[in-house]
Amino acid sequence: MAKMGQPLTYKELTQMMKEADTDGDGVISFTEFSTVMARSTMESGNQDHILEVFRLFDRDGNGVITSAELAGAMAKMGQPLTYKELTQMMKEADTDGDGVISFTEFSTVMARSTMESLGMATADP
Structure with a gap:
């Protein structure tokens, strides 16, 4: 749907999260999540997709994602985070x-994850 200009639904995002658990430990790490989102973004080929995903997390629309918003969005997608993970x-x-x-x-995290998923080493910020 995102490729056709439609926003992602939580169902679609949940499916992406299930696919993200690459190590099979039942937990989606931020790196795993970022890799899936970067892959999806590469397929759609534009920043608009990243913005759509960002807005799913930015529940109050103030332009930033708080830890509460991040935790809430992950829980809503069936991936509740521990305090340590958050x-x-x-x-x-x-x-x-x-x-x-x-x-x-x-966006930077998504770009870094894209590079990592392509096998390009990146330095930590």
């Missing part, structure tokens, strides 16, 4: 340390 995801994505994930940070 903290790790926020740490990996929130590169400026302001406690929230901006669209720029979200």
